[in-house]
Every structure is written in C-alpha cells, then in structure tokens.
Amino acid sequence: MNDWTWQTIVRRSWIGAAILLLGLVVAFEGGNTRTSRSANAQSAPAPATRLAAAAPTRSPAAGQPRIGGILKFGIVKDIGTPIPFVAYTSISQYVKDNVYEPLIMFDQKGEIHPWLAESWTPNANSSEWTFKIRRGVKFHDGKELTANDVVWSAKHIIDPANGAAGHGQLSSNVRDAVALDNYTVKFISPGPRGLLPEILADTSTLHIAPKESLAPGQQKMIGGAPPPGTGPFKFKAWIPGQEYEVARNNDYWGGAPYLDGIRFRVIIESTSRAAAVQAGDLDVTERLGPSFVQRIKSGQLKGLQYVSIGVAGIKQLVLNTQLAPTSDIRVRKALALSLDKDAIMKEATFGFGIPMLTWAPPNTDWETRNSFKWKRNIEEAKRLLKEAGYSGKPISFGSTQGQDDPWAEAVVRQAAEAGIKLSVQNLAGAELIQKTVAGELNVSVYGAGGVGEPLVANEQYIGCIGGKPAVGNVAGICTPEFEKLINQYMEEPNRAKRLVIWNKLAQKYFVDDVAYYVIGWANDRNFVWRDKVKNWERGPGQEYTHAKGGLWRTWLEQ
Structure with a gap:
C-alpha cells in the first residue's frame, strides 16, 4: 500500500504501505481469493533458474530470452526512501520488492509459494508457526541469510518506533519471533492464527534484511546505500x-x-x-x-x-478521528452525507469504477452482507454541522498531486454544497502519507484494497495494539471493543464466522464511526x-x- 498501501499495503497497504508508514498497500484485483496451501508442512525447491531453463544469451535466436539491457519503467510516485520495511505508498513497496524478499510469496492466482522459507508448519492450534529457512541464500554483500536475520527483521517491524509498513499486520499477529537454530524460526502469536501464512505472503508485511542493518528508528538512508537484500x-x-x-x-x-x-x-x-x-x-x-x-x-x-x-484498488477518504473538527462524529457523518459516490466515480474514472461501502472486493459476500448504503442528504448534513457548532472554518484535505486531482475536485465541490469548506493540500505521494500518519490532516484521499478477505488485506488501517492505534491506523480510532473483534477475527478458523465478525467491524468503522469513507473500487488503471x-x-x-x-x-x- 496509499493505494497500497502499498499495499500491500499494502501492502498490508501502502503499506501498512504505511504500512509505513503505510502501507498501504494496496490496490489489487478484486474477487480473487488468496488460498494458502495446507497448514501442514510445506516445502519446495528453489524456482528453476531462468538462465538454465531457457539458456538465454546476449544474441539469442528470434523469440528466445536475451540477457542484457536496462528496462525503463515509469512510475507515478517517488519511493520516499530506499530503506526496507518503510513504504510510503504501494508503489514504493512494489519497486523495493525487486531488492528485498519475503519468506513466502503469492503468485498471480493468489496461491502461496515457498520463497526465502522452504516450509512452514503450525502447532496444533496454529498459535505457533515454524518456518524452515532456505539454505545458501546470500545477501547482496555476500553474507548468508540465517534465522537471526529473519528474527531481527520481524522484531524491527513490530517496534512502532521504526515506522515499518508491516507494523500493523505483524504486531497484531506475531507476539514474538525466535531462532531455534541457524535455519529455523518460530513465530509465536497472541492466539490461534491460521491466516498467518496469508499475512506473511503479502510482501508489505515482512521483508528480510541483515541483522542490525538499521539503527532503531532509522527511516532514512545513511551512508549512500540502504541495507542489502536477497532479491534478483x-x-x-x-x-x-x-x-x-x-x-x-x-x-x-x-x-x-x-x-x-x-x-x-x-x-x-x-x-x-x-x-x-x-x-x-x-x-x-x-x-x-x-x-x-x-x-x-x-x-x-x-x-x-x-x-x-x-x-485496481479502492479510493477512500481517511477521516482523522483525533483532530478537530473531524474528531466530532457529527462532522464526519455530515461529510459522508454531503457526497454522491456514483457521481464521484463517474467523474474520476470516466465510469470505470464500482461504488462500495467497505474494502471488500465487489461481487463477494464480504460486501453484500451489509445492506447499508450512504445516500446523499444535504439537509441532514447541514443539520449535523449546525448541531456540532461547525463555523465554516477550512478543514485540511490532503491528496496526491496528479493522481488524485479528479477525486479531490469532486469531493471538494460536493462537500461545499453542504457548507463544508475543504482546504486542499496537493502533495507528493510520500508527503501525503507522512502527514496523514502524523495526524496533521483532517481528511486524506487514500488507497486500499487487496484480494481475498478484506480485513486480512487491510488490517493495518484498523490495527489496535494494547489499546493504541497501530502505525497504519491512520484514522486513529481504537477501542477495547474494536481490538477484541479484530483478535477474534484473526483467531477464528471458520470462514463463515469470520464473515459475521467482519460485518460487525464494517458497521462500526464505515457506518457508525465513519473512520473511513470508501468511495469505491476503481478499474481505470492499465499497464x-x-x-x-x-x-x-x-x-x-x-x-x-x-x-x-x-x-x-x-x-x-x-
């Protein structure tokens, strides 16, 4: 994950992107359920080498793979920092995926494959997972990857002071990581976590870097180069x-x-x-x-x-629940009631989009179980604003320069009809994420998304750790009830029961508290x-x- 986050992410939403910062990560193809392999031990050889399989040369026969050349790839936003773990946008995450790798990884169909780990095995109730690290993997500086590097990377991400994209997802689902030997790592969760492989396979959650390659709290490059990775x-x-x-x-x-x-x-x-x-x-x-x-x-x-x-991904408004005047639920609801999602989608995506209530992929039961839909009601919005004592003072509103312009323009214009004055800050992607995470903006245009279960893909946005919002919880809303529901969801092995819990969370976040106002899924992007x-x-x-x-x-x- 912005968009990610990130996403994954954000990942985890840009990045959790930031995932952090965000995560954010996110923005993915909807309706495609990620399916992990059996919870029993998984193992597989390293992927077949491209050089051996195709025998490419620098002057191959027509149609055969060729070695050489610099690929020029156009991206919308700067990566913000080359440092691993920190992803200000989903694009930042996707770019750095070429340098830093996860233990396990999704393929195009959402199936999980061994990567830096060769196998993963749960205990009886899936509260502990043991991963066998692939032997012989070298970092770019020539040092061998060991379990100690994995443990350090996980703990670095779990520490909120480090601003890691995967903080929300990893800290909610991993209490500790222990090296059992040089090639074995045990992840200890706060309770049953049958979905842990799904979480770790999202590259915005856990990349691996050498032990102690970053100082505590370091989010910027020092010395001209970031830590080495293991990637291609x-x-x-x-x-x-x-x-x-x-x-x-x-x-x-x-x-x-x-x-x-x-x-x-x-x-x-x-x-x-x-x-x-x-x-x-x-x-x-x-x-x-x-x-x-x-x-x-x-x-x-x-x-x-x-x-x-x-x-492609979700466009949503993050409403800061900790900064006046959006700290007042009446102001947040008034903003939601001032908007027409259908009109915004048509204007911003030329009709290539689907208005939605939550982060759920369209045409899945994750969305259709909740029948509530925001309907524009200018008079009710004005009544709530008057009741809240809103004086018409400008409300800070951040958007990504170039990418979010049509979305921001439509929102500002519609909100003004209810008397809400949004003061637009047109920012670079990384700056928008930084300001949003720091709580400096009342409202931000943000991304989200993910294939499969919406909470697994976007947990960073609502993560609560010990009664406090996780790094990627940019709306800043966290109560004991929310934290309990999230933990129940992650511990529940039955999909139908997770769906019931999800609908309770969706009602609270998207309707009762309006922490996030999802405009909808956009499908106006093309490579x-x-x-x-x-x-x-x-x-x-x-x-x-x-x-x-x-x-x-x-x-x-x-």
Whole structure:
C-alpha cells in the first residue's frame, strides 16, 4: 500500500504501505481469493533458474530470452526512501520488492509459494508457526541469510518506533519471533492464527534484511546505500523525486535475471507517461487511463501492449478521528452525507469504477452482507454541522498531486454544497502519507484494497495494539471493543464466522464511526509496455513481480 498501501499495503497497504508508514498497500484485483496451501508442512525447491531453463544469451535466436539491457519503467510516485520495511505508498513497496524478499510469496492466482522459507508448519492450534529457512541464500554483500536475520527483521517491524509498513499486520499477529537454530524460526502469536501464512505472503508485511542493518528508528538512508537484500536485483542509485535504479544480482539464489537492470522513473502526469512510452523513452509504464488503452485496442497506436488491472484498488477518504473538527462524529457523518459516490466515480474514472461501502472486493459476500448504503442528504448534513457548532472554518484535505486531482475536485465541490469548506493540500505521494500518519490532516484521499478477505488485506488501517492505534491506523480510532473483534477475527478458523465478525467491524468503522469513507473500487488503471518487452506479468494486484514471474523474468528484445 496509499493505494497500497502499498499495499500491500499494502501492502498490508501502502503499506501498512504505511504500512509505513503505510502501507498501504494496496490496490489489487478484486474477487480473487488468496488460498494458502495446507497448514501442514510445506516445502519446495528453489524456482528453476531462468538462465538454465531457457539458456538465454546476449544474441539469442528470434523469440528466445536475451540477457542484457536496462528496462525503463515509469512510475507515478517517488519511493520516499530506499530503506526496507518503510513504504510510503504501494508503489514504493512494489519497486523495493525487486531488492528485498519475503519468506513466502503469492503468485498471480493468489496461491502461496515457498520463497526465502522452504516450509512452514503450525502447532496444533496454529498459535505457533515454524518456518524452515532456505539454505545458501546470500545477501547482496555476500553474507548468508540465517534465522537471526529473519528474527531481527520481524522484531524491527513490530517496534512502532521504526515506522515499518508491516507494523500493523505483524504486531497484531506475531507476539514474538525466535531462532531455534541457524535455519529455523518460530513465530509465536497472541492466539490461534491460521491466516498467518496469508499475512506473511503479502510482501508489505515482512521483508528480510541483515541483522542490525538499521539503527532503531532509522527511516532514512545513511551512508549512500540502504541495507542489502536477497532479491534478483541490487540497489544501484536513487535520485529523490526522479528515479530509482537497480542492477542485476548475478548471484541470485533463484538464478540471475535477464535484465542488466531497471530504471524506475518518476513521472507524475499520466499524459507525460503516455507520451514517453510512445516515444520509447519508457519501456513500461503504469496507471494509464482507459482512453489511452482504447487507442491501442483500436489499432491507432502501434507497437504497444497493455493489461488492465481490472478492479485496481479502492479510493477512500481517511477521516482523522483525533483532530478537530473531524474528531466530532457529527462532522464526519455530515461529510459522508454531503457526497454522491456514483457521481464521484463517474467523474474520476470516466465510469470505470464500482461504488462500495467497505474494502471488500465487489461481487463477494464480504460486501453484500451489509445492506447499508450512504445516500446523499444535504439537509441532514447541514443539520449535523449546525448541531456540532461547525463555523465554516477550512478543514485540511490532503491528496496526491496528479493522481488524485479528479477525486479531490469532486469531493471538494460536493462537500461545499453542504457548507463544508475543504482546504486542499496537493502533495507528493510520500508527503501525503507522512502527514496523514502524523495526524496533521483532517481528511486524506487514500488507497486500499487487496484480494481475498478484506480485513486480512487491510488490517493495518484498523490495527489496535494494547489499546493504541497501530502505525497504519491512520484514522486513529481504537477501542477495547474494536481490538477484541479484530483478535477474534484473526483467531477464528471458520470462514463463515469470520464473515459475521467482519460485518460487525464494517458497521462500526464505515457506518457508525465513519473512520473511513470508501468511495469505491476503481478499474481505470492499465499497464502499457512496448513490444520489445517480453515475458512481463504483474502480480495478483498491481505488483511488479510475483512468485512465478514479473520483472525478475522479463527480458528485452533487440
């Protein structure tokens, strides 16, 4: 996860992205249930190496994989920091997935695969999970990955002072991590956690970095380079606000990638990204709208390929419950009553969107069990504002520059009809996340999403730890009742019973307390790439890589 978070995330929402900060992570294809393998011990060999399997060369026969070349990839936002664990947006997470890896990983279908861990086994009630670490994996500095690195990474993320994207999800579900030997880690949960593999397979939750490679509280790069990862690409350079570059890891445990490297270029405006991919200044770009894709489909634009994200992710408003005047529930409800979701979706996505109440994927029982729908009622909104004593003072309203403009414009205009004055702060993505997490904004345009169960994908946004909001809980709402319900959900092995708990949480967060106002799922995003880019596939959401493919298997045709 913003969007992620992140997401995962955010991940976990951008990132939890931030996940943190956020997480956020998030924004993914809806209706696709993530399914883990059996809870019994899982194991698998390392993925077949690309070099051995395809025998590529730098001058292959036509249609065969080729080694070499720098892929130029256009992204909407800067990554904010190259530091692992900290993800200010979902894009930040997706970019760094090429350098830092999780223990287990989803493929395109949402199925879980071994990655840095070869197997995972629960105890009788799934309150403890034992992971066997893959032997022989090396960090980019040549040091071998051990269980101690995994334990340190987990504890670093669990500590809220470190601002990690996965803090909300990991700290809610892992009480402790212990190294049993050099290649065995035990995760101890506060109760049964049959869904822990689902949580850890989201890359925004737990990446692995070397033990003590970051100081406590460190969120910025010190000394010119971030900690080394284990991924198929190594950090090369970062120019804040402009580009982030990675280079091939020739010693990658799964086999070296085809590409010499990837240069992620930050281009905020979609028209500029579209022009760049047409001109060949970019090889791949994200988040181009349906009007551009229609020109490819019609044959008007040649030499380009595309893939639609489907239900790309959620757009929502985060309402700060701790900062006046949105700390008053009457003001939050008045804002919700001043808005027309259908009109906003049509304006912002040209009709390519689905208004929703919660984070649930559309056309699933996670959404349809709750029949409540916000309906615009200007007179009732005005009554609540008067009752709350709202004087018309500007309410701070943050949005991401370029990306969120149509959403923000529609919200500001509609809210004004009820007498609500939103003062827009048009910010860079990372700055929006930072201000939102710090509690400096009353309202923020945010992302969310995820495949499968909505609470698993977005737990960071409502996480409560010991009666206090987790790092990614940007609405700042946390009560003993909420924390109890969340824990009950995560401990419940029966899906039907989890659904009942989810509906209770949905009623409280999205209706009774209006901590988040979900506008809906947008499906107006598309990846576009030039014909010379071969074998690239997005992840189960909008990720740039996944357990069976992505940028680590992409090659460039000459």
